[in-house]
Structure formats: structure tokens, C-alpha cells
Amino acid sequence: MSAISIDLAGSLAATGLSDDAARERVALRRILRILGSLALGLMATTTVWWVFVTFGGTERLVTKSPTDVWHYLFDDAKASAHRSVIFGELGTTLRDALFGYIAGTIAAIVVSSLFVLRRGFESTVMPIAMLLRSVPLVAMVPVITLIFGRDILAVTVISGIITFFPTLVNVTFGLRAVPSQGIDLMRAYGSTPGRTLRMIRLPYAMPSLFASMRIAVPGAVIGALLAEWLATGKGLGYQMLKAQSTFDYTSIWASVAVLTFTTLVLYALVGILETPVQARFDPDRLRE
Numbered sequence: 001m002s003a004i005s006i007d008l009a010g011s012l013a014a015t016g017l018s019d020d021a022a023r024e025r026v027a028l029r030r031i032l033r034i035l036g037s038l039a040l041g042l043m044a045t046t047t048v049w050w051v052f053v054t055f056g057g058t059e060r061l062v063t064k065s066p067t068d069v070w071h072y073l074f075d076d077a078k079a080s081a082h083r084s085v086i087f088g089e090l091g092t093t094l095r096d097a098l099f100g101y102i103a104g105t106i107a108a109i110v111v112s113s114l115f116v117l118r119r120g121f122e123s124t125v126m127p128i129a130m131l132l133r134s135v136p137l138v139a140m141v142p143v144i145t146l147i148f149g150r151d152i153l154a155v156t157v158i159s160g161i162i163t164f165f166p167t168l169v170n171v172t173f174g175l176r177a178v179p180s181q182g183i184d185l186m187r188a189y190g191s192t193p194g195r196t197l198r199m200i201r202l203p204y205a206m207p208s209l210f211a212s213m214r215i216a217v218p219g220a221v222i223g224a225l226l227a228e229w230l231a232t233g234k235g236l237g238y239q240m241l242k243a244q245s246t247f248d249y250t251s252i253w254a255s256v257a258v259l260t261f262t263t264l265v266l267y268a269l270v271g272i273l274e275t276p277v278q279a280r281f282d283p284d285r286l287r288e
Contacts, residue, residue, distance in 0.1 A: 027275045034275075038268040045260065064253040072250045073258075085239065086255055090262065093235040096152060097224035100159020104220070105213060107160065108167035116175045116201060117193050133165050137226065145231045154231050159223035166219070167212040174208025175201045210274035217267045221259070 046066050052058070053065045064072075073083055111129075115122040132140075141158065148154040178201050186196040228237030236255055243251035 027278075030275050030278070031272050034268050034271045038264060041264055042261065045264075049257075062249050064250050066257070068250055069254045069257050072254050082251070082254065086236070086251070086258055089234075089236040089239040089255075090258060093221070093224050093228065093237060093259075094262070096155040096227065096232075096235060097159050097220040099152065099156040100161075100223055101163050101216060101220040103156050104160035104163025104216065105167050105209075108164050108171055108212075109209070112168055112172040112175055113197055113202075115172050116197060129165070129168070132161075137161065137223070138230070141226065141230045150231045150233070152232075155224055155227040158227040158231075159220045162219040162223040163216040166215050167209070170208045170212035170215075171205055174205030177208070178204045206277045207274075210270065210277055214267055214270045214274070217270055218263050221263050221266075225259075 050066055053060075053063050056063075071079075073079055073086070076082065111125065115126075137158065140161075144157050145154050148157055175197070182200045182204070183196060186200055191199070224235065225237035228235035229241060232238070236259060240252050240255050243249070243255070
């Protein structure tokens with residue numbers, strides 16, 4: 001048994017998770033906490049929105065309340081058409097964000113693995129990555145569209161860039177946080193660095209990976225919207241620009257509300273998918 005397995009087994013014993021049933025109960029409680037946090041987040045957002053519109057002294061022609069948005073999407077005579085437009089364009093935005101999210105996550109895992117395997121690679125690439133990160137993404141969009149065009153590839157690159165950097169930092173930290181006993185044990189058995197990465201470092205870094213994946217969800221959606229605003233002319237981002245040009249402010253608020261709700265749900269979904277990983281690799285954190 002490897003040192004990491006011994007550490008994990010010790011953590012399970014210390015927290016009272018001595019069998020699969022106990023571990024499942026703890027995981028279920030965490031899922032319920034995530035769902036409860038999602039419900040509270042939605043209620044808090046709606047409450048702040050209502051207070052802002054009601055008592056903020058804003059122009060009611062421009063600002064719309066939750067009631068206005070509900071009426072626009074569900075009670076209006078044209079509610080079905082409104083939903084068709086907004087949810088149809090939302091599907092395009094989520095598709096665009098998903099491609100960038102996956103591409104950015106995979107690229108970050110590959111690059112962080114190379115950082116661990118080859119220290120010279122990190123000293124060469126990291127300064128370039130930090131330089132690119134310091135450039136505002138809005139300023140990079142014209143260059144990206146010039147190179148990759150104005151279709152799905154450009155959106156993937158823009159969303160992928162936003163996803164890439166937080167994932168790279170967190171995964172690199174997770175890969176290097178492995179207890180030295182595990183690394184020493186693998187070396188004692190003559191393991192290669194690549195095998196040690198696969199058998200020890202990557203499993204140990206899974207909690208860090210999922211933490212970064214949660215952080216990257218809103219960023220990927222924002223990247224897709226940015227690309228739609230400035231490059232592709234498709235999706236919910238472009239639909240909001242069209243609504244603004246026709247002074248259809250209720251459509252804009254409805255689009256923002258739907259997008260916010262969807263992003264919160266996706267964030268919670270990644271947290272739920274993270275639960276079995278936490279139960280397997282980081283049981284102490286699971287109980288927090």
C-alpha cells in the first residue's frame with residue numbers, strides 16, 4: 001500500500017468514516033448542503049435585486065424587477081416566444097462555454113504536469129503565461145478573432161484562456177502537495193517520474209482540480225459572452241446587444257436572470273460531482 005493510501009486511510013479512521021455507508025452519509029450531507037446553498041444564493045440574489053429596483057431610485061423604464069421578468073417569461077401573451085429566443089440563445093452560449101471550459105481544463109492539466117516533470121519547462125513557460133494573463137482579455141479579442149476567425153474556435157480560445165489560468169495554478173499546487181513519503185516510496189520501487197505522476201500526484205491533486213473547476217465555471221460563461229459580444233454575433237451575449245439596440249430592457253434583464261440562475265446551477269453541479277472525489281481522496285475536507 002502506498003504512503004498516500006495510508007494517509008487517506010488514517011484520515012478516514014480519524015474522522016469516523018470507517019465504512020462505505022458512513023462515507024456515503026457524509027457525502028449525502030455535503031450534497032444537501034450544496035443544494036441548500038444554491039437555494040439560499042438564488043433567494044439572496046432575488047432579494048437584493050428586488051430591493052435595488054424598489055428602493056434604489058432607479059428609472060423604472062430601464063430597470064426591471066423579478067416580477068417583471070417572471071411576467072415576461074411566463075405570463076405575457078408572447079411569453080412562449082420570449083422563452084424560445086432566450087433559452088435558444090442560452091443553449092448556444094453554454095455550448096460555446098463548455099468547449100472552452102473543457103479545452104482550458106485539459107490544457108491546464110497537461111501544462112501543470114509538465115511543470116512537475118520538467119522544472120526547466122516551468123521557468124520557460126510561466127513568465128510567458130503570466131504576461132499573457134496580465135493583458136486584458138478585451139484587448140486580446142481582436143487578435144484572437146484575426147487568428148482563429150469569428151466562429152466556435154475563437155469562442156473556445158477565449159473561454160479556454162479564462163479557464164486555463166486558475167486551473168493551472170490550483171492543479172500545479174495539488175501536484176506538488178503530495179506527502180514526501182509517497183514520492184519516496186515510489187522512488188524506492190524504481191518508479192519513473194511519469195508513473196509517479198499518474199499513480200500518486202494526479203490522484204492527490206483531484207480535490208484541487210475540482211476546486212479550480214468550480215472557480216472556472218463563471219469565467220468560462222463570461223468568456224463565451226465576451227466572444228459573442230465582440231466576435232461571433234451569436235448566442236445570448238449578442239441577443240442582449242440586439243435587445244439593447246431596440247430598447248427591449250425587459251429582455252436584457254430576463255437574459256441576465258436566466259444566465260445568473262444557470263451559472264449558479266452549474267457551479268453547484270460541479271460541487272456535487274466533486275463529492276465522490278472528496279470522499280475518495282480528501283475525506284477530512286468532505287466533513288467541513
